[in-house]
Amino acid sequence: MTAATWLLRRLVASVGIIFAVVTFVFLLIHLAPGKPCTFGEQADPVVCKQLIQQFGLDQPILEQYWRYLVAWAHGNLGYSFSLHRPVLDAIAETLPFTLQLAGAALVIDFLLGLGLGIYQAARVNRLPDVVLSNVTLFIYSLPTFWLALLLLLVFGEKLGWFPVGGPNDVIFCPSVNSFYCVLDRLWHLVLPAATLGLVGAAGTARFQRAAMLEVAAQDYVRTARAKGLPERRVVLRHQLRNALLSFITRFGLAFPFLLTGAVLTETIYAWPGMGRLAFEAILTRDYPLVTATALIASTVVVAGNLLADILLGLADPRLRVRAGADIDVVTA
């Protein structure tokens, strides 16, 4: 099998996975108790009934599903009941915010996690390693929402170092200039990205430490040391490069974590991203919006995993597909 065939097969499988996720979410949210207009406690039942008819929610679920697929095929993700606007518009506005948050969190996660993992592996079972192992375990065990509230309380309310929620200063950003807005966005991004990134970095550090130690026992590392290479070169060139496979695997796994973590983080930090949109859509039983956010999230996760598989093949020749070989890519 050639690499192109492998990629095509993966792409077809990815589309199938996304379709299955969307179908599952569509059915699940429609079968869940609660109806779109029962969110407001004082919603008038007569008005509610009218709206249900207006949006076609009184039709059989299979008919609704079929209509949804037809609209989907035409690039129409439907109308949001709760936002009173096209779903596509709502997604287009929120997705960039989630990507910014997830991107910043990913940078913190991998830079910090990788650095700590390497540092700990180089000092295995010594005091810094023991302390950092416990600290990373502690952070990894923290619920995201709790860490978010704690950071807000300390650095937002008490110390006043960072803004309490939102993506920008609503007064100065529109009034000054775009450079100010970029800096302002980064300043607003610090706490939410740190919340997501720190928990991720704690996990990455533990993964990376284990991978580094596994490689440290290999013959080629011992040989490198025996040759008299400087320790720095042994660690970074021989040990780290071979330990990167688990890091790339973790890269693929990071997407679901970031997207689920974003739901709580965005809600607490009033970050106008897709996670908060999805959360509010679920609470209000906004069926088209829930299904659309599931579509986008599953696409991002599938794409992330596909990218990780490709990177694994690039990083390790043993994992590449070979023409004529009856094997698929092996993921670490």
Add this chain to the structure above:
Amino acid sequence: MLAVAAPSACERRGGCTGPNCGTLINAAVAEPATLLPPSSEDIVSNDIDEQLFLKLADVGMSENTVGDEDFQPLLAQKWEWDGPLTLVFHLDARARWQDGQPVTAADVEFTFNAYNDSIVASPFRPKLHRIASVTQRDSLTAVFRFRERYPEMFYDAVYHMRILPAHLLRPVPRDQWRTAPFGRQPVGDGPYRFVSWQAAQSIELVADSTFFLGRPGIRRLIWRFTPNLQVAVQQVIGDQADVREQLVTPDNVNRARAAKQLAIYTYRGNVYTFLSFNQRAADDSAQPHPIFADRDVRRALTMAVDRASLLKSALGDLAKVPPGPMSELLGIWDPDIRQLPYDTAQAGRILNAHGWRDHDGDGIRDKNGQPLAFHILVPTSSVLRKQYAQLLQEQFRTIGAHVEVDALEPTVVNQRVGTGKFDTAILSRSNDPSPSSGIAQTWTRAGFGGSNFGRYYSPEFERLVDRAVTATNRDQARVFWRAAMETLNADAPGIFLYALGNVAAVHTRVDNVQFRPDSWAALLRTWRIPPDRLIDRDRVER
């Protein structure tokens, strides 16, 4: 770098320094779905619509809804009665839509027809059913004709409708109003103009300096949306917002009091919370409920609850025990209204007399094999109501009733309550200033299939409500309302737990702060920030 860049930018542009400067940021916990008034169902959209769209007249600080003497003119400069069923409004000729068109009687007629159109599905429609028609006599004269004579005719004519621009909305098919662009970019006739709506972030309004009733004191209003109440309160405490109109919990109030830049204001609340007894079986609404259909059992359970202690432990002095189904906003609030006393001994005797005894010694009363056991339904979104459910569980346990608390998502709670699939539920209701519509909808047969979820029915109560609603003056109405409330309390269709008072935090630089209890934002245009108290964010020019 940011701290230096921002002030220097506003200095470079000169900045606003006069008496009508100022920016007010409200930390709001929800985002409106639309700003189109007939479809504005949530509190925040109503607050913003207060600034954009005028009513013909509005209630005054007295909140008196009987007659017309306490109402304040807005779009209508004056009005007169032309016979017992005809009310004539004369519009202020100075009123303009923000696109320059004059506000006319045609707009008033159009508005009434739109609010009454079933396609628009306005939640305010049921409140207008006693108005037969609205027509235009000339371009500045609108005529309301009523189906019957009653004391709150004027209130119904002016309170529920915000006048809409017919020239902008007539071309839009009514079935598309909820999704029309107008709802996100409205053109109004109020003291503020719409500027921008950043989805999930903020809505900005700017003062209309030519507003015919006087230039608003604060130049710019911003609603900043924060889905979490605690974070919204933190924004005000952290000086990143200026107003949080409801702090809700004692802890939030204490934290806000400790912030030097905040002033605390209290005003009457418009919400009451109660435990509703479903008088129909949860699994078959055609059958009576095996426990709560019995008036005496409901009375006994009510007498088993020490509402004052529950209130003290959960809310301190932020709320009061309501003397019936009402918030403090209503003029009929009277602590002397007769209520069932807290008396567990008497409650026990009543239950014994009705055969509810602990026959098998398991600590739970039973009768004919049916244990005195039921569920309390409560939404997960309300920490306070969950806390109350647990406290009630404990109080009911002491008289031999077994209670399970079902904390479910709000949508699920509302669906189950709406379809009668519950034993008891802790519900909250907000009042508008008149008891007439809300109490009738929730506690009479008119609310069957609607808001009377517990299906309470008492012919005597309904007779007294009818008398109160048709009373010719406020004092007479109060007498009938009091009698009606005492009848309802004696029937115990629910346990009235707490009526929250409102505590607001506002930045100390803001002057002339007034909260009208039914709508905190109704008088925002009169708030001011004196020039010597302006801070950087007040001076920024756009």
